Amino acid sequence: MLKSFRSAALLAAALACATPAAAANLKATVSQAFQSMLYLPLYVALDEGLxxxxxxxxxxxxxxxxxxxxxAVISKSAQFSLHGPEWTAVAASKGAPVNIICNVVNGAAVWIAAAPDFPFKEAKDLKGQTIVAGLMPTTSTSLFLKYLKENGMTKDDVNITQVQIGTEPGPFLAGQAKVAVMYEPGLDQAVAKGMKVLVGFPQHYGAYAFSAISARKDVDPATAQAFVNGLQAALVLMKTDQAKAIAVAKKEFPTLDPAVVEAAVKRMMSEKVYPETADISPDALKVGLDTQIALGNLAAQPDYATFVRRSFIEKAIAGN
Structure with a gap:
């Protein structure tokens, strides 16, 4: 009897361990624009088996x-893609059968940093300065140009040195410019070397649809729902267990200083760069795409009701 009980217990344990793998009867490829700390919710979903x-x-x-x-999504070589929603909006405006199925980054994850001795009280203090920024087209530089325009300036009022995205800390820390516009983890790499943060766009602009998951309109509904469910579970986990999110980030970026990785994740979480849910509000989408409209990259706002597939989002939130 005892032997039978033990055998049954072992079988039950084996079945329990096999359940997640057995349940994964759907398959999908997600094409990310870059390996980026901004995309941490995706990595948490992958690394934690969600x-x-x-x-x-x-x-x-x-x-x-x-x-x-x-x-890759349009050609059907991938089911999903991760990048700024503006790319999807532009493609959709030209007839591509694509839209957005959930959120990944909901804050304008760009910061202006400066040397510790740089005097700064207002935006116009940047006039005449050399600014290191990412090579266009990129949202960081686009947002910086928007910031200049909002404060009565143009790109001609500063000297923008464009470099490959992710390499901004190099010339900045080498003293080739006193100001830089950066994403994470470049920002906290600079802060660790004594640089200071002048402006944080996450706080400046509030909710901002920065990066999202795109799919074809004819994506398999069950596959899309399962994918959004996994991402929603990742966002919930990040909110409740920051240490686990930091651990995943350190695993995904092993060549970076762990202290920089931790500081970057904590900054983005505290400034609400990562959304609490997979939802994208109409206001967040509008703010995000208004930047591209102002720069002439997008003609008009898409119809929110058809551009954002809320059914997947709502079911994922209800289930988590």
């Missing part, structure tokens, strides 16, 4: 550019 628990086996690919990632 997609498998949602019943989907997800493969991550890195495209190297937002347009390439979205092209």
């Amino acid at each position: 997609f498998e628990k949602a019943g989907i086996d997800v493969t991550k690919e890195t495209a190297g550019a937002p347009s390439v990632a979205l092209s």
Whole structure:
């Protein structure tokens, strides 16, 4: 009797361990624009097995550019892509059968940093300065140009030195400029060397649809729902267990100083760069796309009701 009981217990344990893998009968590829700390919710979902628990086996690919990632979805070589929603809005305005199915980054994750001795009281103190910024087109530099315009200036009022995205700390820390516009973890790499933060766009602009998951309109509904369920579970986990989110970030970026990784994640969480849920509000989408409209990259706002597939989002939130 005891032997039978032990055998039954072992079988039950084996079945319990096998359940997540067995449940993952759906498969999908997500093409991310870059390997970016902004995309931490995706990495948490992957590394913590949350997609498998949602019943989907997800493969991550890195495209190297937002347009390439979205092209993978349009051509059906990937089911999902991760990048700024403006790329999807532009493609949709030209007839591509794509839209947004959930949120990943809901804050304008860009900061202006400066040397510790740089005097700064208002935006016009930047006039005449050399500014290190990412090579266009990129949202960081686009937002900086928007910031200048909002404060009565143009790009001609500063000297913008454009560099490859992610390399901004190099010339900045080398003293080639006293000011830089950066994403994370570049910002906290600079802060660790004594630089100071002048302006944080997450706080300046509030809710801002910065990066989202795109899919074709004819995406398999069950596959899309399982994917959004996994991401929603990741966002819930990040909110309740910051230490686990930091641990995943350190795993995904092993060549970075762990202290910098931790500082960057904590900053983005405290400034609400990562959303609490997979939802995208109409206001957040409008603010995000208004930047591209102001720069002439997008003609008009898309119809929110058809551009954002809220049914997937609502079911994912209800289930988590």
